[in-house]
Amino acid sequence: MAQKTYAGVAIDVNEEGYFTNPAQWTKEIAAAIAKEEGLELTEKHYQVLEYLRNRHNGGEQLTIRGINKSGVVDVKDFYQLFPGAPLKKSTKIAGIPKPTSCV
Amino acid sequence: MSDNKNPVKKVSIICAKGTIEDVYAALVMGNGAVMEGIEANLFFTFFGLEAIMKKRMDNLHTGVVGNPAMRLPGGMRMPTLLGVIPGVEAMVSAMMKKEMDKLDVPPVSEFIELFVAGGGSLYACKLAADMFKIRKEDLSEHVKGIITVGEFYEKAGGEGSHIIFT
Numbered sequence: 345m346a347q348k349t350y351a352g353v354a355i356d357v358n359e360e361g362y363f364t365n366p367a368q369w370t371k372e373i374a375a376a377i378a379k380e381e382g383l384e385l386t387e388k389h390y391q392v393l394e395y396l397r398n399r400h401n402g403g404e405q406l407t408i409r410g411i412n413k414s415g416v417v418d419v420k421d422f423y424q425l426f427p428g429a430p431l432k433k434s435t436k437i438a439g440i441p442k443p444t445s446c447v
Numbered sequence: 448m449s450d451n452k453n454p455v456k457k458v459s460i461i462c463a464k465g466t467i468e469d470v471y472a473a474l475v476m477g478n479g480a481v482m483e484g485i486e487a488n489l490f491f492t493f494f495g496l497e498a499i500m501k502k503r504m505d506n507l508h509t510g511v512v513g514n515p516a517m518r519l520p521g522g523m524r525m526p527t528l529l530g531v532i533p534g535v536e537a538m539v540s541a542m543m544k545k546e547m548d549k550l551d552v553p554p555v556s557e558f559i560e561l562f563v564a565g566g567g568s569l570y571a572c573k574l575a576a577d578m579f580k581i582r583k584e585d586l587s588e589h590v591k592g593i594i595t596v597g598e599f600y601e602k603a604g605g606e607g608s609h610i611i612f613t
Contacts, residue, residue, distance in 0.1 A: 405551065407551040408478070408482060408561055408565075409551050409552075409553045409557070409561060410551055412561060412564075418564070419560075419561050419564040419565060420564040420565075423481075423564065423565050423566060427484075428484035429482060429483050429484040430482065430565075431482055432482075432483070445550075445551070446475055446479055447475060447478065447479075447550070447551060447552050447553070
């Protein structure tokens with residue numbers, strides 16, 4: 345299994361850089377991954393990350409529609425917070441697996 | 448994510464049919480593109496225009512006649528004659544929508560909002576709109592314009608761009 349060091353901690357990741365053990369995640373690690381993706385995390389980012397982690401830990405599938413209805417962020421802001429590929433990028437920073445949904 | 452040297456940068460998707468499955472195929476492809484950071488245009492023409500008409504977009508049906516892949520619950524082919532019974536098409540369409548909702552696939556109007564919020568663009572075909580006597584005010588406010596095929600090709604250009612006819 346591959347490992348990557350963020351904020352001085354060695355993290356187990358898969359070949360695409362996603363956490364294989366979400367329990368290893370911390371806010372500092374998130375900031376380090378975000379930096380690698382060219383993002384500076386704000387309070388709003390952390391709220392979204394927390395929402396994504398809660399959903400994932402609850403065994404729910406992440407979809408763009410679910411995020412729009414989350415009450416945490418609407419889709420427009422979500423795209424602005426994590427520009428490019430928002431769901432892929434945010435889940436990577438949140439330390440959870442890459443979403444498998446097509447919607 | 449891949450080491451592809453020529454990634455897809457822009458897709459322009461044409462939807463010419465107004466059944467649930469044709470419209471959703473276009474919307475899933477388009478929304479999937481913006482979610483990947485790919486620029487996306489959706490161009491609706493002929494019966495596909497139903498998908499962007501305010502009053503019709505959430506009432507699309509799926510064709511039950513002349514569709515050999517249509518199955519009854521349990522897997523048996525649906526006899527064509529069954530499809531002509533009044534109400535069968537509506538029932539099948541309602542079932543399709545229910546199954547999609549379970550997978551968190553939104554209704555057309557909401558899907559369009561998500562697509563546009565992600566930076567996608569919607570266009571209607573001028574020729575088809577003229578033919579069906581459809582005016583701008585009949586269309587969703589998210590539709591950027593009623594454009595000609597020439598304008599469509601102008602918008603579809605650029606490096607790494609692709610045109611998809613669903």
